[in-house]
Structure formats: structure tokens, C-alpha cells
Amino acid sequence: MHSEALVIVPTYNERENLPKLADAVLALPEPVDILVVDDNSPDGTGEIADRLSSEYPQIHVLHRKSKAGLGKAYCAGFLWAIEKSYEYIFEMDGDFSHNPNDIPAFLKAIKNADMVLGTRYLNGIRVINWPLKRLMLSLTAAKYVQVITGMPFSDPTGGFKCFRKRSLQSIDLDAVNSNGYSFQIEMTHRIWRQGFRISEVPIVFTDRVQGSSKMSGNIVWEAIWMTWRLLYQNRFRRRPRKRDLRFEI
Ligand SMILES: Nc1nc2c(ncn2[C@@H]2O[C@H](COP(=O)(O)OP(=O)(O)O)[C@@H](O)[C@H]2O)c(=O)[nH]1
Numbered sequence: 001m002h003s004e005a006l007v008i009v010p011t012y013n014e015r016e017n018l019p020k021l022a023d024a025v026l027a028l029p030e031p032v033d034i035l036v037v038d039d040n041s042p043d044g045t046g047e048i049a050d051r052l053s054s055e056y057p058q059i060h061v062l063h064r065k066s067k068a069g070l071g072k073a074y075c076a077g078f079l080w081a082i083e084k085s086y087e088y089i090f091e092m093d094g095d096f097s098h099n100p101n102d103i104p105a106f107l108k109a110i111k112n113a114d115m116v117l118g119t120r121y122l123n124g125i126r127v128i129n130w131p132l133k134r135l136m137l138s139l140t141a142a143k144y145v146q147v148i149t150g151m152p153f154s155d156p157t158g159g160f161k162c163f164r165k166r167s168l169q170s171i172d173l174d175a176v177n178s179n180g181y182s183f184q185i186e187m188t189h190r191i192w193r194q195g196f197r198i199s200e201v202p203i204v205f206t207d208r209v210q211g212s213s214k215m216s217g218n219i220v221w222e223a224i225w226m227t228w229r230l231l232y233q234n235r236f237r238r239r240p241r242k243r244d245l246r247f248e249i
Pocket residue numbers: 009010011012013014037038039067068069070073092093094095097208212213214215
């Protein structure tokens with residue numbers, strides 16, 4: 001029997017980060033498995049993941065043929081996790097921007113929720129080493145998403161989150177085509193609008209020290225467009241459907 005929790009780590013050129021990240025996750029007080037989803041990184045991250053997987057039974061690897069974006073990598077990981085019946089399924093960056101030591105706080109919160117969002121912006125701003133320009137962009141994006149979609153969450157573009165299996169099962173993952181910020185907003189909206197229970201836990205976000213960001217200008221435009229699309233999909237309602245009793249625990 002494997003652990004109830006799985007952390008999915010998408011990787012593209014994270015060779016310096018991955019071994020340390022795996023150590024940190026496996027050292028947690030609670031047992032947590034890891035799924036690395038590598039898009040054939042030119043720097044050999046995929047081979048490093050294979051080596052880790054042969055050393056530790058808790059570590060698994062999905063190899064994809066070429067770089068197809070964060071959203072596609074996560075959706076492939078989600079399908080794998082559902083098939084293996086993991087109950088708690090995480091998204092976490094592979095560059096230490098997200099601190100693995102926050103995982104236990106998510107596991108505690110998910111006991112009373114269907115999705116838990118890590119937030120940098122609840123009761124203050126906890127972002128270390130980002131250029132002011134990028135912080136302003138992220139804060140503006142958060143406000144924009146809140147105003148247009150009506151989602152009340154403080155950090156809707158954040159990428160450190162935990163899903164209960166059934167919240168992922170409620171989504172047609174093959175129909176999710178977005179990436180980056182847009183992917184985070186879309187996943188949260190699809191789950192929120194169905195009336196699932198969602199909570200937030202505070203996290204500290206630290207800009208990567210090793211490797212480089214794959215963020216691009218397109219990702220911002222995609223997110224601006226996506227918020228309107230989500231509002232339309234929710235029939236211009238700025239609130240979820242009435243809570244469905246099926247979702248009571
Ligand atoms: N598998 C996969 N991982 C990706 C892709 N793009 C980014 N990542 C990973 O997603 C995480 C976040 O990406 P990053 O470049 O740090 O974005 P930023 O934090 O927004 O600057 C990192 O672990 C990246 O290696 C991709 O196309 N495929």
C-alpha cells in the first residue's frame with residue numbers, strides 16, 4: 001500500500017533542484033509520495049528522476065516526449081494519481097519556490113476541504129526575492145480574477161495546492177488546455193463553481209535560486225482572456241452553484 005498523499009512535481013531543467021527537493025519531501029513527518037512529470041528536459045532531469053525512483057519506492061516518474069507546458073504536465077499527473085487512488089494530490093513547483101515543509105499544513109486543512117490553496121497574500125505579503133514588477137503583476141492579477149469571476153480567494157494564480165481526489169475526478173482533465181497562471185485559475189474555478197469546499201493556508205514563496213524561470217508574456221495574456229471565459233462558462237454568475245449534498249463528508 002502506498003501513502004494517501006502524492007506530490008506532483010512538473011520539471012523542465014531542474015537538475016540542481018530535484019534531488020534536494022525529493023530529500024526534503026521524503027524527510028517529512030508524514031509519508032508523502034512523489035510523481036515527477038518531466039518533459040524530456042535537455043539538462044538530464046529525467047535521468048536524475050529515474051535514478052531517484054530506482055533508489056526510493058515512494059518516487060515515481062512520468063516521461064513526456066517534449067515540452068508541452070505546465071498544464072498538460074499536471075493533467076497527465078492528475079490522471080496517473082487518480083488511477084493509483086491517491087486521496088490527496090498536490091501541485092508543487094520543482095524549484096523550491098514552494099517549501100515542502102508547508103505540506104503538513106495542507107494535509108491538516110484538506111481533512112475539512114476538497115481543495116486547499118496555498119496563499120502568499122492572506123494577511124500580508126509573503127514573497128521573497130521577486131522583482132517588484134513581478135509582485136505587482138501577481139497582485140494585480142489576483143484582484144482582477146477576484147473582481148471578474150467573483151472567486152473570493154486571495155491568491156488565485158498560486159501553484160502550491162492540494163486536491164482531494166474527488167474534486168479532480170469532477171473535472172474533464174482532457175478539456176483543460178491552459179498553462180501557467182491561467183491553468184491555476186481555471187482549475188480552481190472549475191472546482192469552486194461546482195460548490196466544493198475550499199480553504200486557504202498561508203505559505204511563503206521564495207524566488208528560485210537555481211535554474212531559470214519558464215514564465216513568458218503569453219502566459220499573462222492567456223490569463224486575462226481565461227477569466228472572461230470562466231465567467232461565461234459559469235453563465236455569468238459570480239458565485240458557485242448551490243452546494244450539492246453529495247459533497248458533504
Ligand atoms: N513538465 C513541465 N514542467 C514545466 C514546464 N514549464 C515549467 N515547468 C516546471 O514548472 C515549475 C514552475 O515553473 P517556473 O519556470 O519556475 O515558473 P515560475 O515559478 O512562474 O517562474 C518548475 O518546476 C518548472 O520546472 C513544462 O512545460 N513542462
